[in-house]
Amino acid sequence: MSARARRDLVLLALVATGVMAAYLAVQRGEIDVWDGKAMASVAQNLSQHRSLEECCRAFGAFPKDPGPYAKFGIGYSLVLAPLWHFQLGSNPDGALWLGLANPLLLTATTVVIVKTGILLGWRRSSAVLSGLAFALLTMAPLYSTEFFSEPGVAFGSSLLILGFVVWDERRTNGALLVGIGTAIAILFRPDSIILIGPIVPLLLLFRGRDEIVASLRSWLPRLGIPIGLALGWTAFYDSLRYGSPFQLGYSGVYDVLGFSTPLLRGVSMLVLSPGKSFFVYSPILLAAIPGLAFLSRRRAPLAVVITAMFVLRVAFYARWWTPEGGNSWGPRFLLPLCAALAIPLGEALERVHLLRGGARHTAVWSLGALVGASIAVELASLLVSYRDIFAGQANLTALSPAVQRAVFTREEHRYAWTVARNPVLWNLRHLDSTHLPSPLYWFRDGATVFGLAMLAFAAIACAGAVAIAVFSDRISR
Numbered sequence: 001m002s003a004r005a006r007r008d009l010v011l012l013a014l015v016a017t018g019v020m021a022a023y024l025a026v027q028r029g030e031i032d033v034w035d036g037k038a039m040a041s042v043a044q045n046l047s048q049h050r051s052l053e054e055c056c057r058a059f060g061a062f063p064k065d066p067g068p069y070a071k072f073g074i075g076y077s078l079v080l081a082p083l084w085h086f087q088l089g090s091n092p093d094g095a096l097w098l099g100l101a102n103p104l105l106l107t108a109t110t111v112v113i114v115k116t117g118i119l120l121g122w123r124r125s126s127a128v129l130s131g132l133a134f135a136l137l138t139m140a141p142l143y144s145t146e147f148f149s150e151p152g153v154a155f156g157s158s159l160l161i162l163g164f165v166v167w168d169e170r171r172t173n174g175a176l177l178v179g180i181g182t183a184i185a186i187l188f189r190p191d192s193i194i195l196i197g198p199i200v201p202l203l204l205l206f207r208g209r210d211e212i213v214a215s216l217r218s219w220l221p222r223l224g225i226p227i228g229l230a231l232g233w234t235a236f237y238d239s240l241r242y243g244s245p246f247q248l249g250y251s252g253v254y255d256v257l258g259f260s261t262p263l264l265r266g267v268s269m270l271v272l273s274p275g276k277s278f279f280v281y282s283p284i285l286l287a288a289i290p291g292l293a294f295l296s297r298r299r300a301p302l303a304v305v306i307t308a309m310f311v312l313r314v315a316f317y318a319r320w321w322t323p324e325g326g327n328s329w330g331p332r333f334l335l336p337l338c339a340a341l342a343i344p345l346g347e348a349l350e351r352v353h354l355l356r357g358g359a360r361h362t363a364v365w366s367l368g369a370l371v372g373a374s375i376a377v378e379l380a381s382l383l384v385s386y387r388d389i390f391a392g393q394a395n396l397t398a399l400s401p402a403v404q405r406a407v408f409t410r411e412e413h414r415y416a417w418t419v420a421r422n423p424v425l426w427n428l429r430h431l432d433s434t435h436l437p438s439p440l441y442w443f444r445d446g447a448t449v450f451g452l453a454m455l456a457f458a459a460i461a462c463a464g465a466v467a468i469a470v471f472s473d474r475i476s477r
Contacts, residue, residue, distance in 0.1 A: 011472070017457070024103065033147060069241035124468075137374035157340055270314050278331050292347075313337055384433070384436060
């Protein structure tokens with residue numbers, strides 16, 4: 001192994017340990033959303049029962065889901081299942097051990113982003129900073145504390161992009177990464193069949209017909225087998241749960257509401273509204289917009305793939321009855337796009353190095369402003385529970401679908417379309433509130449040694465990764 005390869009390995013290890021430490025410091029230690037409880041219940045059954053039918057049952061009954069099975073994909077439950085061994089042994093009613101799942105997935109996503117940047121030929125500093133920007137300056141920190149499946153989709157999406165980059169030099173490895181990434185996304189959220197599935201033929205289009213046909217035997221099994229297994233499991237799982245491989249379990253109220261939001265209204269909410277739009281919750285990714293233009297000049301196919309991922313996800317969820325993901329922090333369904341846009345963000349960082357004079361100063365100050373805004377947003381998300389703003393909302397479970405929709409429409413307007421009720425600003429105004437308890441487990445009753453140690457360790461490891469990256473850049477010039 002060369003000295004450069006060893007430095008890259010140390011660099012990736014420091015990024016991983018620093019990001020993981022940061023996520024450990026801000027954990028909340030509890031599951032307070034029904035989606036997470038259902039997936040955690042399936043995971044507990046997986047760890048304790050041998051019968052598949054028993055394993056896949058969700059906890060208890062829920063008015064919107066009267067059936068015995070959780071409607072969610074199996075991926076997140078598979079990650080949670082081994083963690084139940086430790087959780088049951090320490091505190092069966094807690095969730096600190098279970099809370100390792102999404103930090104691990106998001107840390108792995110960060111490492112994949114950095115590795116992708118290195119393979120794209122960026123400066124090591126640009127690769128590290130783009131990865132850390134995803135990990136610490138987007139919606140990722142808050143969703144490291146949650147029990148949703150989107151971090152798993154983000155990880156799968158990042159592997160797909162890495163596979164596309166690897167394919168040019170190592171076709172079989174690239175195909176395998178694309179296949180595994182797509183399969184992971186499908187297992188975590190079956191709707192990824194629609195959102196990521198169409199990206200795969202798009203990837204193949206850029207390979208060229210002659211190349212594809214000539215090397216069919218080498219790449220097709222590696223691409224197709226993981227995807228085929230994921231699709232096969234999804235069909236079998238749905239047949240077991242609902243009696244049909246084409247039934248995803250969204251019944252009852254979801255049949256009434258479904259894809260009922262007008263497309264333009266949904267798109268406006270997800271990318272333009274003052275209270276729920278994507279860039280409000282991840283300001284640093286505004287720099288990915290010019291970065292995408294720069295990437296298109298150097299790697300046009302990759303820019304097209306990332307653009308397609310963005311357009312498909314926004315358009316799909318724009319039509320859903322709650323495009324913003326309901327009572328969640330920002331547009332949670334778009335979390336995987338934070339990982340995808342980290343690549344054009346890194347391209348923008350690369351371009352800054354080429355600027356000179358006033359243009360360079362303007363770019364640096366603009367990036368600094370976006371970093372500052374992102375830090376403020378992420379601190380607001382972590383230090384005040386976003387659920388406090390919804391505390392007075394009526395209990396909707398006993399209401400008819402029509403009444404529920406009317407209530408959601410009213411609340412949607414308040415939180416998404418008015419600056420006065422913008423959740424970020426609301427959280428910032430309540431940072432010093434004495435009647436709102438800290439949501440952070442390790443700082444709830446004052447700072448603990450573990451919490452402070454993890455923050456210190458995160459700062460040292462991330463700073464070390466940046467230092468090694470800068471050093472590597474200098475000696476390779």
